[in-house]
Amino acid sequence: xxxxxxxxxxxxxxxxxxxxxxxxxxxxxxxxxxxxxxxxxxxxxxxxxxxxxxxxxxxxxxxxxxxxxxxxxxxxxxxxxxxxxxxxxxxxxxxxxxxxxxxxxxxxxxxxxxxxxxxxxxxxxxxxxxxxxxxxxxxxxxxxxxxxxxxxxxxxxxxxxxxxxxxxxxxxxxxxxxxxxxxxxxxxxxxxxxxxxxxxxxxxxxxxxxxxxxxxxxxxxxxxxxxxxxxxxxxxxxxxxxxxxxxxxxxxxxxxxxxxxxxxxxxxxxxxxxxxxxxxxxxxxxxxxxxxxxxxxxxxxxxxxxxxxxxxxxxxxxxxxxxxxxxxxxxxxxxxxxxxxxxxxxxxxxxxxxxxxxxxxxxxxxxxxxxxxxxxxxxxxxxxxxxxxxxxxxxxxxxxxxxxxxxxxxxxxxxxxxxxxxxxxxxxxxxxxxxxxxxxxxxxxxxxxxxxxxxxxxxxxxxxxxxxxxxxxxxxxxxxxxxxxxxxxxxxxxxxxxxxxxxxxxxxxxxxxxxxxxxxxxxxxxxxxxxxxxxxxxxxxxxxxxxxxxxxxxxxxxxxxxxxxxxxxxxxxxxxxxxxxxxxxxxxxxxxx
Ligand SMILES: Nc1ncnc2c1ncn2[C@@H]1O[C@H](COP(=O)(O)OP(=O)(O)O)[C@@H](O)[C@H]1O
Ligand SMILES: [Mg+2]
Numbered sequence: 162x163x164x165x166x167x168x169x170x171x172x173x174x175x176x177x178x179x180x181x182x183x184x185x186x187x188x189x190x191x192x193x194x195x196x197x198x199x200x201x202x203x204x205x206x207x208x209x210x211x212x213x214x215x216x217x218x219x220x221x222x223x224x225x226x227x228x229x230x231x232x233x234x235x236x237x238x239x240x241x242x243x244x245x246x247x248x249x250x251x252x253x254x255x256x257x258x259x260x261x262x263x264x265x266x267x268x269x270x271x272x273x274x275x276x277x278x279x280x281x282x283x284x285x286x287x288x289x290x291x292x293x294x295x296x297x298x299x300x301x302x303x304x305x306x307x308x309x310x311x312x313x314x315x316x317x318x319x320x321x322x323x324x325x326x327x328x329x330x331x332x333x334x335x336x337x338x339x340x341x342x343x344x345x346x347x348x349x350x351x352x353x354x355x356x357x358x359x360x361x362x363x364x365x366x367x368x369x370x371x372x373x374x375x376x377x378x379x380x381x382x383x384x385x386x387x388x389x390x391x392x393x394x395x396x397x398x399x400x401x402x403x404x405x406x407x408x409x410x411x412x413x414x415x416x417x418x419x420x421x422x423x424x425x426x427x428x429x430x431x432x433x434x435x436x437x438x439x440x441x442x443x444x445x446x447x448x449x450x451x452x453x454x455x456x457x458x459x460x461x462x463x464x465x466x467x468x469x470x471x472x473x474x475x476x477x478x479x480x481x482x483x484x485x486x487x488x489x490x491x492x493x494x495x496x497x498x499x500x501x502x503x504x505x506x507x508x509x510x511x512x513x514x515x516x517x518x519x520x521x522x523x524x525x526x527x528x529x530x531x532x533x534x535x536x537x538x539x540x541x542x543x544x545x546x547x548x549x550x551x552x553x554x555x556x557x558x559x560x561x562x563x564x565x566x567x568x569x570x571x572x573x574x575x576x577x578x579x580x581x582x583x584x585x586x587x588x589x590x591x592x593x594x595x596x597x598x599x600x601x602x603x604x605x606x607x608x609x610x611x612x613x614x615x616x617x618x619x620x621x622x623x624x625x626x627x628x629x630x631x632x633x634x635x636x637x638x639x640x641x642x643x644x645x646x647x648x649x650x651x652x653x654x655x656x657x658x659x660x661x662x663x664x665x666x667x668x669x670x671x672x673x674x675x676x677x678x679x680x681x682x683x684x685x686x687x688x689x690x691x692x693x694x695x696x697x698x699x700x701x702x703x704x705x706x707x708x709x710x711x712x713x714x715x716x717x718x719x720x721x722x723x724x725x726x727x728x729x730x731x732x733x734x735x736x737x738x739x740x741x742x743x744x745x746x747x748x749x750x751x752x753x754x
Pocket of ligand 1: 369432437444
């Protein structure tokens with residue numbers, strides 16, 4: 162670097178050194194700056210990496226927490242579902258036994274009503290007791306509903322159409338100050354469900370809404386088509402994806418905090434004061450919806466009102482508009498009914514009610530005994546059997562075998578609750594009729610007439626081609642007779658006893674000749690009806706001795722043997738298996754001897 166001409170001066174030299182120094186420093190500075198910037202970049206990069214790592218960690222953590230929460234929720238749901246299941250089983254079982262007791266009480270009270278007719282005080286007491294029974298049976302049916310064991314009579318219905326017909330009932334139940342709006346979507350799908358129970362459910366929800374709104378507000382009922390997708394189904398216990406009919410009931414009431422919401426389906430859970438809430442409303446709705454293959458969900462927040470959504474499975478079938486004919490006076494009949502029931506008191510009460518209605522009644526204490534009666538060849542029009550019984554033969558199997566033997570037989574099941582033997586997916590098998598306990602005399606009478614009528618219509622055609630079963634006409638019965646029945650086979654004795662009683666006679670029974678003779682000594686009888694082959698002393702020997710003791714005694718021999726000789730002049734022969742008509746004819750002939 163030169164500033165002039167010629168030799169560089171000292172100044173120049175110094176100056177140059179200085180400049181070189183400056184340049185060097187500048188270069189270093191530049192290098193430093195470069196280094197600094199690189200470091201700065203590196204730091205920034207590291208910071209970015211660190212923050213990315215942090216974000217990643219946080220996301221991971223969140224994900225893990227979410228997963229844990231979800232798992233806890235699933236477990237809680239499962240736990241809740243299991244709890245409800247267990248409580249349901251317990252309640253269902255209790256209600257079943259409870260119903261059997263009520264059946265005995267109500268049956269006897271109904272019979273008693275007739276006995277005390279004329280005494281106003283006694284009639285009133287019986288009425289009070291019956292009112293108690295009906296409250297008890299209401300409670301039992303609510304518990305059965307929760308336990309998913311109430312007998313349902315599902316029909317294909319259009320819920321929209323039904324809601325419209327219930328509008329007035331709802332308005333009445335809710336009072337003036339509650340506005341009711343119904344919104345029913347067009348093209349609503351049909352569902353298959355028990356319409357009576359849908360009505361009960363809506364009424365229960367509406368009453369809850371009324372209570373939550375303290376009598377003032379707006380209730381909205383919506384019906385629409387809905388699909389439950391896989392994701393929703395996965396998030397809820399016991400829900401299948403698919404097409405549903407959705408029913409939503411919304412109120413503008415107080416709503417519920419989450420701890421209440423978590424418990425509303427529990428039976429007897431109520432926040433209402435003693436005497437105002439039973440805590441069974443939502444339990445029933447829950448049980449009914451589940452039993453019908455549906456789903457229920459409640460959305461509620463304090464101060465925000467409540468929406469209850471019910472999903473009922475869609476059906477492609479057409480609506481079943483057949484009218485019910487469950488009105489008019491009740492009638493009895495003269496058909497033969499075989500009552501099969503293990504509970505002795507329930508059996509006797511049922512038999513008494515049936516006999517009172519004019520039916521001929523046969524009784525059996527379990528399915529095996531019933532089958533023996535069926536196979537004895539006695540004509541039976543209706544098999545009326547308890548669903549749940551001890552013994553090796555199950556009641557549906559008994560029904561099947563009875564139908565094989567007597568194709569025209571009608572079958573009516575009765576049960577304190579329905580078990581899977583005859584109910585599948587909450588529906589009765591086709592052709593199966595069920596009368597739930599406790600039943601009233603009226604309900605039993607109606608159900609039987611309905612069944613017998615159906616059966617007769619069905620049987621009319623087929624009967625035209627088969628040999629007429631009953632060739633003997635039942636002539637007017639002889640008056641009330643005192644009959645001594647001697648038979649060693651307990652089942653035949655029981656059914657013959659019942660037939661004689663149904664024919665209006667006084668019956669005493671003995672299982673062997675010695676007991677029978679003792680009875681002839683102490684009491685007076687018009688007719689001795691005895692089996693021929695008895696253990697020890699035979700029926701024919703018995704007859705000789707009995708007539709010697711009581712010369713006016715008429716004798717009927719019941720026998721399974723075709724060849725019986727020598728008794729024609731002194732006794733009447735009744736061939737086994739015999740019907741009630743045969744028996745009536747034999748009695749008349751014996752009296753005429
Ligand atoms: N629509 C509603 N709004 C607010 N709370 C409700 C509603 N429906 C039910 N609940 C709450 O759920 C409880 C249980 O209801 P439910 O089973 O019908 O029995 P109950 O009505 O006899 O109390 C009620 O006591 C109430 O606390
Ligand atoms: Mg309620």
